[in-house]
Amino acid sequence: MTGIDQASVSHHERGRDAAYSTVDRLLAGTGYRLYAAPTRRDDAATSAEAIREHLRANDPDRALRALLQLNDNLTAEHGLVRGILGLTEPERTGDRVWDAAIAALVAWRLNQESIPLPGWVNDLNRALTIPVVFRVDPADPAPEREDVPDEFAERGVLAWADTFASV
Numbered sequence: 001m002t003g004i005d006q007a008s009v010s011h012h013e014r015g016r017d018a019a020y021s022t023v024d025r026l027l028a029g030t031g032y033r034l035y036a037a038p039t040r041r042d043d044a045a046t047s048a049e050a051i052r053e054h055l056r057a058n059d060p061d062r063a064l065r066a067l068l069q070l071n072d073n074l075t076a077e078h079g080l081v082r083g084i085l086g087l088t089e090p091e092r093t094g095d096r097v098w099d100a101a102i103a104a105l106v107a108w109r110l111n112q113e114s115i116p117l118p119g120w121v122n123d124l125n126r127a128l129t130i131p132v133v134f135r136v137d138p139a140d141p142a143p144e145r146e147d148v149p150d151e152f153a154e155r156g157v158l159a160w161a162d163t164f165a166s167v
Helices: 008-012 020-028 046-057 059-077 079-085 096-111 151-153
Strands: none
Touching: 020 151, 046 059, 046 096, 059 079, 059 096, 079 151
C-alpha cells in the first residue's frame, strides 16, 4: 500500500526522522495528503505548547510573550500560510482562560483575511461561560466592550485589542 516495509514504519512511529517523501507516502496509505507551507514561523499548536510550559513554570510573563509571538506570526503571514498557522488544534494549556485566548487570537487573525476557521477555535471547551479580564498587568483596568475584538468577547476573554498591536 505505501511501499514502505513494516520495520521502517515502526522506526518512524517511534520518532525516527523521516524524509518528506516518506511521510507523504505514509499519509497517502491512510488516504491523506501532506502539504507544506513556506514559513519558519511557529503555529498555534507549537505556541500553545510553549504557553503551557511557561504556565507550569509559573511564568505568566513568558506565556504572554509566547501568545504575543503567535499574534506576530499570524499577522506576518497572509492567505493560505496564515491559515496553516492556525490549522492544527493545540493541546490544552491547563488553563481555560489561556485556551480561550489562543482560540480567540487565531479566530481574530484568520477572520481579518476571511480565511475559514478550523473547527477547534469554536469548540465550546475553548470558550468561557463567564467573561474574564485577560490581564497583562494587574494594574490594567478592564477594557470596555468596544476595546475588545469580537472573537475574544465571543469566547469570554476580555482582552484589549491594543495588547496585540505591533510595536
